[in-house]
Amino acid sequence: MNRPFFNWLVLMVYLGTGCAQGAQELPAEGVLPSRVTFPLVLDALEPRCATMDCHGKPARNLRLYTSSGLRHSPADIPGSGSTTADEYEASFQSVVGLEPEWMAIVVAEGGMNPDRLTLVRKGRGDEAHKGGHILVSGDPADICLTSWLASSIDEEACQRAADVVPPFE
Amino acid sequence: MDLILTLTCNFTLLDSRVAGKSVGAWRFISLGTRKIFFFAIVGLGVIASACVDPIREQAILDLGDEVPEIPVGPLHRAGQPCLLCHDGVVATPFSVAGTIHLDVESDKPAVSALVRLSDGLGREHRVASNCAGNFFVRPGDFDPAWPLWARIEYDGWIQEMESPINADGSCGSCHAPSTHSQSAGPIYVYPFASEPREVNCQ
Numbered sequence: 001m002n003r004p005f006f007n008w009l010v011l012m013v014y015l016g017t018g019c020a021q022g023a024q025e026l027p028a029e030g031v032l033p034s035r036v037t038f039p040l041v042l043d044a045l046e047p048r049c050a051t052m053d054c055h056g057k058p059a060r061n062l063r064l065y066t067s068s069g070l071r072h073s074p075a076d077i078p079g080s081g082s083t084t085a086d087e088y089e090a091s092f093q094s095v096v097g098l099e100p101e102w103m104a105i106v107v108a109e110g111g112m113n114p115d116r117l118t119l120v121r122k123g124r125g126d127e128a129h130k131g132g133h134i135l136v137s138g139d140p141a142d143i144c145l146t147s148w149l150a151s152s153i154d155e156e157a158c159q160r161a162a163d164v165v166p167p168f169e
Numbered sequence: 170m171d172l173i174l175t176l177t178c179n180f181t182l183l184d185s186r187v188a189g190k191s192v193g194a195w196r197f198i199s200l201g202t203r204k205i206f207f208f209a210i211v212g213l214g215v216i217a218s219a220c221v222d223p224i225r226e227q228a229i230l231d232l233g234d235e236v237p238e239i240p241v242g243p244l245h246r247a248g249q250p251c252l253l254c255h256d257g258v259v260a261t262p263f264s265v266a267g268t269i270h271l272d273v274e275s276d277k278p279a280v281s282a283l284v285r286l287s288d289g290l291g292r293e294h295r296v297a298s299n300c301a302g303n304f305f306v307r308p309g310d311f312d313p314a315w316p317l318w319a320r321i322e323y324d325g326w327i328q329e330m331e332s333p334i335n336a337d338g339s340c341g342s343c344h345a346p347s348t349h350s351q352s353a354g355p356i357y358v359y360p361f362a363s364e365p366r367e368v369n370c371q
Contacts, residue, residue, distance in 0.1 A: 046332075048316070053337035058351065068332040071350035078343075078353045079331060131336055132315060166318045166329055167287045 031108040037153045044144040044161035111150025244301040250341035266305035267340025269298045274362035278302025282323040288313035323358040
């Protein structure tokens with residue numbers, strides 16, 4: 001066996017192995033996290049992620065609609081009223097549609113290794129994120145999100161995460 | 170960019186060849202050196218083009234021209250997103266800046282309104298608005314750790330943001346002149362129309 005052919009063979013084996021390791025078998029049917037409990041998650045993410053200078057603007061790939069940020073209806077104004085049903089729905093579609101294949105895999109596997117989702121990695125600061133390190137692994141907001149992905153939402157953590165109060169005395 | 174293109178064109182001209190022989194001053198420079206110089210010029214051109222943010226440039230153009238009666242300075246461009254230009258590159262850097270209006274019905278400025286800022290590390294900074302309603306904070310005085318909370322105090326009235334600021338110290342980025350689904354509208358103190366107040370910016 002001559003040297004160039006051997007090198008090519010080694011390269012093909014390496015690439016083939018790498019491709020096999022990187023490939024994930026998609027669930028037979030699309031698996032999504034719970035739409036019913038998503039409002040708890042959005043309320044927890046709202047003060048951290050959905051403000052108008054971050055994901056509460058249309059320019060973002062992940063677009064979140066909330067009462068304090070980007071409104072879904074042209075008739076609504078940021079800072080007035082409550083997050084509407086349409087806004088919860090639009091935000092849910094945005095979150096699950098960001099990486100639908102990986103979302104399906106993570107949810108199908110019971111929320112294991114949620115950092116396979118860019119949503120989690122960027123929020124935790126494990127990947128370059130203009131918004132910085134928003135979620136701390138293990139804090140209420142992080143628990144809320146990851147428990148939702150695991151189809152076993154921690155409602156108390158979500159409520160604690162949503163309860164954000166201005167610091168002024 | 171123009172300079173780079175000019176240098177590239179001159180390089181090409183200077184490397185003119187007549188009857189297969191290089192002419193001009195470049196004949197004294199080796200071919201390898203000339204190639205390095207050429208690619209260096211091209212590389213600089215690529216870098217220069219990458220440093221221009223067309224979206225930001227367009228956003229600055231969209232702000233329009235200065236009001237002729239108001240000189241460039243602390244009183245200018247009230248209500249506009251200050252940090253778009255005040256980023257340390259185009260103009261003096263600010264960490265937080267904006268405009269406070271007196272009431273929800275008009276663009277009258279709230280002069281000497283107290284702006285309290287509290288950042289993610291629990292540090293607080295206070296600044297007052299000027300006679301145009303503008304306030305600005307330099308990074309050397311206060312460079313906030315996000316999230317940042319803001320509160321305005323004026324004449325016994327308090328306006329407090331219900332949501333934090335997470336990334337953009339330009340109030341005008343979110344508080345556009347008009348109210349709509351993507352803008353909370355101008356920052357104001359009184360939630361009602363108020364009596365006009367004489368303001369002297371001299």
